[in-house]
Amino acid sequence: MQSLFEPLICTKRIDETSDATTFEFKKLDDAAFEYQAGQFLTFEVDVAGEVEHRAYSLSSTPSKPESVAVTIKRVVGGKVSNYLLDHLQAGMALPAMAPAGSFTIENNPVSADILLMSAGSGITPCMSMARWLLDTQQKVNIHFIYSARSEADIIMATTLKELDAQHANFRLSFILEQTDNSEFMEGRLNAENFTQLVNDVNGKTIFTCGPTPYMQVVENLAEQRGFNMDLFHKESFVAENETTTEQSDNGVSYQGIAPQHGKNFVINSDKPLLNALEAAGVPIIAACRTGVCGACKCKVTGQVESSSTATLTAEQIAQGYVLSCSSKAMSDLVIEL
Numbered sequence: 001m002q003s004l005f006e007p008l009i010c011t012k013r014i015d016e017t018s019d020a021t022t023f024e025f026k027k028l029d030d031a032a033f034e035y036q037a038g039q040f041l042t043f044e045v046d047v048a049g050e051v052e053h054r055a056y057s058l059s060s061t062p063s064k065p066e067s068v069a070v071t072i073k074r075v076v077g078g079k080v081s082n083y084l085l086d087h088l089q090a091g092m093a094l095p096a097m098a099p100a101g102s103f104t105i106e107n108n109p110v111s112a113d114i115l116l117m118s119a120g121s122g123i124t125p126c127m128s129m130a131r132w133l134l135d136t137q138q139k140v141n142i143h144f145i146y147s148a149r150s151e152a153d154i155i156m157a158t159t160l161k162e163l164d165a166q167h168a169n170f171r172l173s174f175i176l177e178q179t180d181n182s183e184f185m186e187g188r189l190n191a192e193n194f195t196q197l198v199n200d201v202n203g204k205t206i207f208t209c210g211p212t213p214y215m216q217v218v219e220n221l222a223e224q225r226g227f228n229m230d231l232f233h234k235e236s237f238v239a240e241n242e243t244t245t246e247q248s249d250n251g252v253s254y255q256g257i258a259p260q261h262g263k264n265f266v267i268n269s270d271k272p273l274l275n276a277l278e279a280a281g282v283p284i285i286a287a288c289r290t291g292v293c294g295a296c297k298c299k300v301t302g303q304v305e306s307s308s309t310a311t312l313t314a315e316q317i318a319q320g321y322v323l324s325c326s327s328k329a330m331s332d333l334v335i336e337l
């Protein structure tokens, strides 16, 4: 079976802030990457003998396909973010799955007036979109609104300022929790500063990414202003609904078959399908385990109840694809990867 992972060579690391670093990668054979701005890579990382999978959005532009970049922010106590920031150096290889994700301009209804609103590490897909839209000279107006704790915490500050200086259709606004500099707005995103920045939301498209409370504020502000929510698109880096990972020993036992891997196993209807597949030794990849990244998708024949279909297309859903981390069995199942 062809491996889902391809080794990428880290060619450069750029320290953006005290806790965020950009890593650039190329393919072993220098082949071009194919992806859409806003998509992510799922990396396989060996941390002290334990294999982990994590998704990282691409911050680079698909219009320069010879290399890609991800920008990783340290999460306090986080296993993989700390490991990569402390260990990954130019010249080292890291296995990655093909780019995936539907938080993209191509996959969503979009108007010509785009608000890219992000905070913290959520800047990455927005940066990729901005770079791509500008580099390919799309006929759009972009307003990039970034929230951070302080000026020192602005990720990719130099690039943003360059885009601002070079492109008449790019407007840049920073909202900083702490600042003495009158160039920036002080505080957190709220109704007052949002109205100051965006006086008419009509006809605009919002792409937003950042911590869950931040995105909730963006969504509430948009709704309060009568925004057309068909043009509101968000990407979460963490689970919005933790219940999918709840464990319990109750539930009904169903029969699972993974014919491609010659496995027969029991599936507890109270636990995510992913648990049964992993326990049976089916080589399924799980990155976020919370219905966000889409890495653990599989095709099922039978009945399941799903709490997330993030990243699956309507066509894949019609074909029977589900996210195994966010699906529970309601009948015996045949499962294909």
Ligand SMILES: Cc1cc2nc3c(=O)[nH]c(=O)nc-3n(C[C@H](O)[C@H](O)[C@H](O)COP(=O)(O)OP(=O)(O)OC[C@H]3O[C@@H](n4cnc5c(N)ncnc54)[C@H](O)[C@@H]3O)c2cc1C
Residues within 6 Å of the ligand: 040, 054, 055, 056, 057, 058, 070, 071, 072, 073, 074, 075, 076, 077, 078, 079, 080, 081, 082, 101, 121, 124, 125, 236, 237, 238, 288, 292, 293
């Ligand atoms: C589609 C997608 C794209 C992503 N893109 C990026 C990106 O561009 N840059 C980036 O830095 N991260 C990104 N992430 C998050 C990344 O995948 C990891 O979750 C993150 O690096 C934490 O992993 P860890 O192993 O360090 O922490 P873990 O050991 O997995 O978690 C440690 C603790 O931190 C909490 N936690 C996990 N993630 C976060 C977070 N992002 N913020 C705050 N607390 C968290 C966990 O709930 C847990 O309590 C993305 C995630 C998804 C699903």
